Amino acid sequence: MAYRFRQDGLRFSLGFILAISLAGLQFIAILFVVTTSYLSSERAILNHANGLMERAGANAVGHTKRFLEPAGEVVDQASRVLNSGLVGTTDRDTMERYFFELLQTESSVAGINYGDEKGNFVYVMKSDGPGPYRTKFITIEEGVRKTDFIWRTEDYEIVARDNDPLDPYDARTRPWYIKASALDTRIWTNPYIFFTSQQPGVTVASPVVFEQEGLQGVVGVDIEISDISNFLSELQVSKSGAAVILHQDGSVLAHPDPDQIKVLNDDGTLSFANIKDIDDPVSRAAFANFEDEAVTNFGLPSNFSFRRNDYLGLFESLEGVGLPWTVAVYAPENDFIGEIKRNRARNIWIAAGISLLTAFVGLTIAEWILRPVRAFAVRTALVSQGEVSAQAPLPRTYRELSKANKTLINEIAQRRDSEEKVQELSRDLAHFSRVNLMGQMASGLAHELSQPLTAITQNVDAAISTAKESGAASEDLMLILKELDEQAHQGGNVVRALRGFVRKDRGRMAVFNFNELLDQAKRLMRHEAESRHVALIYEPAKHPMVKGNRTQIAQVLINLIRNAIEAIATADSEIRQVVVHAETASDVLRVQVKDTGPGVREGVRLFKQFQTSKESGMGLGLSISRSIVENNGGRIWHDKEAKDYTIFCFTIPLETQ
Template identity: 30%
Template sequence: MRIQSRLAITSVFAGLIVVFASTIILSSSLTSRSVLHRHARTIMENIASYTIDKSQNHLIPARQAARLTRGLSRNNIVSSKDVESMVAYFYEQLYLHPQFSGIYFGSDQGEFIMASRYNLLEEGGYYTKLIRINDGVRSVEQIYKSAAGTLIRHQFDPTDAYDPRTRPWYQRAHRANDLTWTDPYIFYTAKKPGITTANPVYNSSGQFLGVIGVDIGIEELSTFISKLNVSENGRAFIMSQSGDIIAYPDVEKLKQEDGDDKTRLTRITELDDPVAREAFLSLGLPYDNLHLREPIFTTFTLAGEKYNAMFAPFTGAEWPWVIGIYMPEDDYLGSIKANRTVNILIALVAVVIALIIGLLVANKLSRAREMAESADEAKSQFLARMSHEIRTPMNAMLGAGELLAETSLNGDQRRYVSIYQSAGEHLRELVRDVLDLSRFESGRFRLEETPFSLRSAIDKACAVFTLEARNKGLDLRCCVDPDTPDRLVGDPTALRQVLVNLLGNSIKFTPQGSVSLGVRSVGAGHEADGQTCTLEFTVQDTGIGIPVDKQEVIFERFSQADGSTSRKYGGTGLGLSICRNLVTFMGGSIAVDSQPGEGTTLTFTVRLPLDQNTGFGDVLPAAQCRACDAASAKRILLVEDDERNRLLFTLFLKDIPHTLDTAENGEEALRKHFAAPYDLILMDIEMAGMDGYQTTQAIRARERKAGLPEVPIVAVTAHALIEAEDKSREHGCSGFLSKPVTKAGLRQTVAQHLGVSLDPVDQTG
C-alpha cells in the first residue's frame, strides 16, 4: 500500500472522529430545544441500529433451526417407525446446539416424539415423551434423565391426553404448508422464554406425515440487553407486536404466573418498569397490536424528569418484533451543557487517538495487502510452472496415443489405447478447467474479439460428440434457426468451450434417447461499436435429470448434483461453474430446467456484435478445400528441445506436401533460418540457453534491419495462462499454441499461418 493510501485511511478515521466531535461541541454550545431534540434523535438512531444488528445476530441459531427442520424432512429422518433412532438424533442436536430447548415430531395419527431439556427434577436434565398408537391402543411413555444421562424416572401416564394435532405450532405449519414461526412464549418444560419453528413433513411420495418442531431459547437476548450500555440511566427492551416483553435486562421480570402453574410472558403494561411503561404509552398506540414500519421517536416527562424514547421494528421478517429504548435527557446532554471545555478536550483527544488508530490500521492493511499480493503471485507462478511441467509430457503421451490408434491393432490393443487416450483427455480437461478457474479468480481472464462463423463454431462443437453419441445409440441433433446471423465478433473458443461442456454433460448423463442443440436469435441492439445480437442456446437431453433442490448447486465449483455422480460418471464439478463464468463474460446468463428421470434443458444467452465486414473469414465446406501441390510446397522449421515432442510433431505432419525441418535450440534455429529463411517457424518457448523469446526477438531484429517481411512465428508452450500468450505476442510471435497439442490442432495452425489448405481428409486428425 502506498503512502497516499495510508494517509487516506488515516484521514478517514480522523475525519469521522472530527465530525462526531464537532457534533458534540456544537450541541453543547447551543441551548435551543430543537437542536437538543435533533441531537437526541441522532444518538437514539445509532443505538437502535446497533442494538437491532446485535440482537438479530443472536437470532442466527433460529435460522439454523429452520435449516435443520428442512434437512430433517428432506432426509427422511423423521419417521415414527423408528422411534429410537429419531430420539437419538434429537438428543444429538440438543448436545450440538445449546440454544435448542426441545425437538419434537407430531404425526398425522396423533403420535408424538419429543426430546427436551428439563430442569424441574435436576438442573440441566432431560425429558423424553413418547405417544404411540398401536392397533388403536394409545400409550404415553415419560423418561426423565440427569445431566449426565443417567435414568431418574421412567413411567407411563394413562391420563395424558396430549394430541399434537391440536397444538398451534402443528396447525399453523400444516395450514401454511411451509416453515412457520410462533410468537415468543414461556416453554412449559424449561420455564424459559423462546420461540418455536415448525415445518410440515412429507414422504417421497408427497404424502403428509406430520410436523416437526424445534424450540429455540431466546433468553440470551436478555443477557445481551443487560450488557448493553444505552446510557447511565437508560435501558433497552424488546417486545412482540402483541405487547409481550421478549427481552429485558432483568430476565425474571419477563415471567407472569397465571395460576394453575402456568407461566406466560409479561405484557408491556404489566412490566415492573414505570419509565418503560410511560415510554410506550407516549406512543398512543394499542399495546396488543403494535405494527411499526419505521422508527418512531417520542418524548415524555415522568416525575419531573424529561425522557427521550424510540421504538423501531426489526428488519428480519421472521421476527416481527420491536425494540424500545429510553434515556433521560440529562444522561447525554447534562454533562455536555455543564462541561463544554471538557467536551472540547475530549474531542481533541479523540482526534489524536483516531489518527493513531488510523496509522495502525493502515499499516495492518498494508501488510495484509502485501501478503495477499505475494500469495497471489506465488499461486500464479506455481500454476504457470505446473502447467508447463504437466503439459510438456502430456503432449507427447497424447500424441503418441493418437498415432498409435492410427496403426493396425487387434481388439485388446485398441481397447487399451482407447483407455489410455480417454484418461489423457480427462487429465487435459482437468488442467484446462483448473487454469480457467484460476484466471477467473485472479480477474485476469479476458475474451477475444475476432470475427467468426457461428455455424462453423456450432458444427465443430457437435462434431466432437458425433462418434460418442453414435456408440451410445443417441440421436444427436444440432439445429440453427435460419434467421440467426452467422457472422459475429467475439471469442469462438470460449463459446465452443461452453457448448462442448454442456453437450458433453448431456451425452454423459443420457443413457438412451436424444441430445439436441438449438440456437436462435432473441433480440438485437445497438452499442457504440455497432449492432449487436442476443443469441439463445438450448441444450436438451432425455437423461437422468437433476433434482430441483440441486439445480443451483451444479453451478458451484467442485459440486455435482449427487456426491456419487463423480464415482459413476466421472468429472470434477468445474465444467458448469466455468460455463457460467464464460456466459457472464459474454453478457448473458444460464439457467436449468430439469426433473429426475425426465431429462434436462440448459439454456444460456450471449450478446455479441455483428461482423460489419461480412466477407471476412468465410468458412468453406471441407469438400471445397483444395490440397497443396508440390509447386506450392512451404518450408517449416520446428524449434523444440524435447526429443519426444520433435518426433511427435514430425509424425503429425509427415504426410503434408510441405517440408518440415527441426532445430534443438535457439542458436541452431537462427543458423538455419538466416542461411535459408523458412515460411513458418514453430517456436518452443521454454528452452535451455537461448529461449524462444530471445530467438524470436533476434529474428525480428534482423528482419527490421534488412527490411524483410516478417515470417510467421507460432509460440508453442506448455504454459496455458493468458499471460504467456500476451508475453509471446509482446516478443514478436504471430500466434500461440498451447500443449498438449492434438494432430488436428497442429495441422489447423500450420494451414492458417501458411495461408494454404491441407488434405481435407487429414484435417479431421
C-alpha cells in the first residue's frame, strides 16, 4: 500500500545543478577578469612599446645625424679655408698639413681630399700601415702624371714613401666631384664602398670657387658608415628587435650585422646589398612595404607579421638632414607582451582549476543542503508505509520546506487514515448486512405470517357469529372455535416474539459528514463499477452535517449504487453512468442515485420484501433500505417522473433537527 511518488519533476538532481552552476559561474567570472586585464595590459604595453620604438627610431636618426654632421662641418671649414686663400689651392704641402690636422680632430672622418680642375689631387686618409696616416698626391706637371704615397705618424713624421705610376685615379671623374661642381653647393654622395678601405662610406663634397677665376676644384670628406652599423647593433630596441638604415634605392646602408650589407660583384668590386636580397628575413618582411617607396607614414607604427609572429615596426626619415635615407625599427610583439600572453594562458588554466575546485565544493555544499531534504523523503516513504506515525516529530529541515513537509506528511497520513476508514466501513457493512439480512428475513416472515393469522382469527369470529345466528352453536363447536382462535393468537405471539427478537436496532446515531461517507462508499464501489465499465460520478459539495447511523446509511447508499450498476450491466446500456447527487432540502439532505439503466420493470412493488426483478436476488435490498432510512428518520422513494434516468432518492435528517 505504499504510495508511489511522481518522478516527473526536474531531470537533474539539486546537487548536480548547484555544482555545475557554481563552477560555470566561477569559470566565466575568472575568464572575464583574465581577458579584460589581459586586453588592457596588452594595450598599455603595446603603447609603451610603440613609445620605445619611437625613441629607438629617433635615437638612430639622431645618432646618424650626429655621426654625419662632423664631416659636413669639416668640408665646410675646408672649403672656406680654400676659398679664402688661407691655404693655396696649389700649395699641396700646406694643404696636406691642413688636412692632416683636420683629420686628427675628427675621428669619424676617414679621409679628406682635394681635386682640382687640372687633375691634381691631394688625399689624406687614415691608414692601417705602415703609418696611421697616408697621403696620396697626384700631380700633373706638363702633361706628366705622378702619383706619390706618404705614410706618416701621429706626429706628422714620415714613415714610408712610395709611388705608383700606373695609378689610374682621376678625381674629376668621381661622382662627388661631378655632382658638387655641377650643383655648385655642398652635396652628399650616395653611399659606396670605399676604393681603398673597402668599407661602406659616403662622401660630402663642396666646390672651391674663386670669385675671379671661377671653379678651382672640389674638396671632399670621406666618412665611413660601418660605424653606424656598429651603433645599430648596440642600439637595444628590445630583446630581439633591430634597426636598419636603408637608402632610397633599397640598398642596406647599415645593419646590426655589418657583414650583411656588402656584396661582392662579379668584377671583384663591392656594392651594397639590396634589402630584397639580404640574408635577414625579418628585415625583408619589415621592408616589404618599402618596395615601391610607398612608405610615407614616417613616425607612425607600421606593424607586420612574419612566421605567425606579430612585429611592431616604425619608419623614420632622414630627409631633414638632406639624405634620402630611412631608418626602420622593428621588434617582435612578444618581446613586450610575451610575458603577459604566457600569463593569460596560465590564468586560464588556473581558472579551470578553481572551477573544478568550486564544482567539488558545490557538490559538497549541495550534499549538505540536501541532507534534510533526503531525510524528509525517507520520512514520507516511512509514513506512507505506516512504519512511522505522522505525528512523530519531523526531521529538522529548512523553514521554506518545513511547512510543505508538514502538509505532505499530514496528507499522506490522512490518505492512510481514510483508506483505513474505508476498510473499516467495509467491515462494518459486511457485519451489518449479515445481521440485517437475518433481521429482515425474520421480520418479513413475521409480517407475512401475521396476515393469514389475522384472516384466521377473523374467520373464527365470523364462524362464531354465524353459529350463534343459526342456533346450531353446540358447546363442542364453540369450544373448537375458541381453541382455534386461541391457537391463532398463540401463532401471533410467536410472530410477535420473532418481531421482538429482531426489533429494529436504531444503533448508534451520530452526527457525520455525508460527503466523506459518499467518498468512502465510492471507493468501495470503484472496483465493481470499473469491472462493469460504469462511470461512478459524484460532485462533492459542502453540506451541513447529517445525523443518523453512519453504517446503515452507507448500506443504503451502497445498495442503491450496486443496484444501479447491476441494472446498467444487465441491460448492457450504451451510456454507462451512475450519478450520485446530494442537496439540502429544508431540514433534510436529499440524496439522488441516478443511473442510465433500463428502469424499474412494470409490476414490481418496490420496497416490498421478496420483490425483485433480478435473476439472483432475494428482493430484500430495497426493503432493508427502506426500513433503515425510515428508522433513521428519513424517506426513500423511486422518482417515477424522471425520464432519462432511473432515480432513487432518500433523505437523511440534518444535524440541526
